[in-house]
Amino acid sequence: MASVRERIRAVVTGAVGYESGLDALTVTPSTEVDPALVGALHEALAGLWRRGWQPVEVHRVVARRGQPQQTELVTDGVAAYLRGFDRSTVDQRWLAQVETLGARIWWSDDTGYLDQLAARWRLDRVAVLDLVLSLLGILAELPPVEVLVPPPGSAVTPAGRPGADGSSRVDTRLLDRVRALLAKAESTTFPAEAEAYTAKAQELVSRHSLDEALLVARGGETATVVPFARRIGVDHPYESEKASLLDAVARANRCHTVWSPELAFSTVFGFDADIDAVDLLYTSLLVQAHRAMxxxxxxGGKAGRARLKAFRQSFLVAFAVRIGERLAAAARAALEQATTGDDGAGGGDPADLLPVLASRDEQVRETMRRIFPRTVRARGSRVDSREGWESGRAAADRAALPESGR
Incomplete structure (x- = not known):
């Protein structure tokens, strides 16, 4: 007779029908089923961490493909996995995601975990078994991805990155100031105030990035700095339009993106300071876009549902296109300031700076080609609402941006 673990594996792999497999588990004593099912869940998640997945990424994919309670199962699985490691061996970025998810051990022991879940969710036992078993099916479908953050137990100082936690070269105080400025830009109802706040935030990150490049150009950079990659979640609805906005922000900030629609994220390639800026600015611009939209x-309503969908899609397409135009112009102005001294910082020799920027861009592209040797150019989103297109461009013109960006 097959063991419980073998039955679970057969269901997950499709060797037996899901309903018949679930029925078999429900009539098997809980003392046999519960440890096997919880163990299978923990093993599945551990395998994903080793294959490059990060906690918030699995949480996001499960939220898209499964039930709300299944995201809680992922969060609990994160907490259960982490307890087996000394915190000194866990990358700070991994720990930050654990904190973001609020992962903690709330149950008394693993043997009673499923019973405590049933009480917590006020569900019967069969419903809980169904949620765990179907989650295992979702997790089994996830392919390996590039390891961008070392899993717990293997945290080391990444080559070319300064901190033991793999943190950015940007001073944390600078990032705190940028976040505070963008928060004010998002909360104010006055466009002029929003523009002033975001302009200052853009100025801070722009000066940092170009100063770093100038340091290299002048021969003052002693540490080996290499490009990196970060996966940024792109939530539904209108994922492709939001991914286009992220790409527009990334290109203007000397980064490149690869959009993975089936996995709900874009991989952003660039140097740490630039990726930090992309992450912060994209998040802020998305908030501004949604507010304007x-x-x-x-x-809405039934009669206007199709019109509303077309408006939103067209709005976001236009917003991304126009933001891309504005950011590209801002990037050119920032470069001109950095090479002529118009920013009051003394400037730099364009004969030195421009080759460094070109070299950095080639390093970023090479990193992207190594991780994604084959990419397919995405088709542009349809624009079915002239009203939405015009409104989106107008909102992009009102969006808070400086006249001289990165």
């Missing part, structure tokens, strides 16, 4: 969109 909600203000301008036509009424």
């Amino acid at each position: 909600a203000r301008d969109e036509p009424p």
Whole structure:
């Protein structure tokens, strides 16, 4: 007779039908089923961490493909996995995601975990078994991805990156100032104030990035600095339009992106300081876009549902296109300031700076080609609403950006 673990594996792999497999588990004593099912879940998650997945990424994919309770199972699985490691061996980025998810051991022991879940969720035992078993199926479908953050137990100082935690070269105080400025830009109802706050935030990250490149150009860079990659989640709905906005922000900040729609994230390639800026600015611009879209969109309801969808999609397409135009212009202005001294910092020799920027861009592209040797150019999103297109461009023109960006 097959063991419980073998039955679970057969269901997950499709060797037996899901319903018949679930029925078999429900009539098997809980003392046999529960340890096997919880163990299978923990092993599945551990395998994903070793194959490059990070906690928030698995949480996001499960939220898209599964049930709300299954994201809680992922969070609990993260907490259970982490307890087996000394915190000194866990990368700070991994720990930050654990904190973001609020992962903690709340149950008394693993043997009673499923019973405590049933009480917590007020569900019967069969429903809980169904949630865990179907989650195992979702996790089994996830392919390996590039290891961008070392899993717990293997944290080391990544080559070419300064901190033991793999943190950015950007001073944390600078990032705190940028975040505070963007928070004010997102919360104010006055466009002029939002523009002033975001302009200052853009100025801070722009000066840092170009100063870093100038340091290299002048021969003052002693540490070996290499490009890196970070996966940034792109949530539904309108994922492709949001991915286009992220790409526009990335290109203007000397980064490149690869959009993985089936996995709900884009991989952003660049140097740490630039990726930090992309992450912060994209998040802020997305908030501004949603706020403007909600203000301008036509009424919904059954009759206007199709019109509303077309408006939102067209709005986001136009917003991304126009933001890309504005950011590209801002990037050119920032480079001109850095090489002529118009920013009051003394400037730099363009004959030195431009080759360094070109070399850095080639390093970023090479990193992207190594991780994604084959990519397919995505088709552009359709624009079915002229009203949405015009409103989106107008909102992009109002979005808080400096006249001289990165």
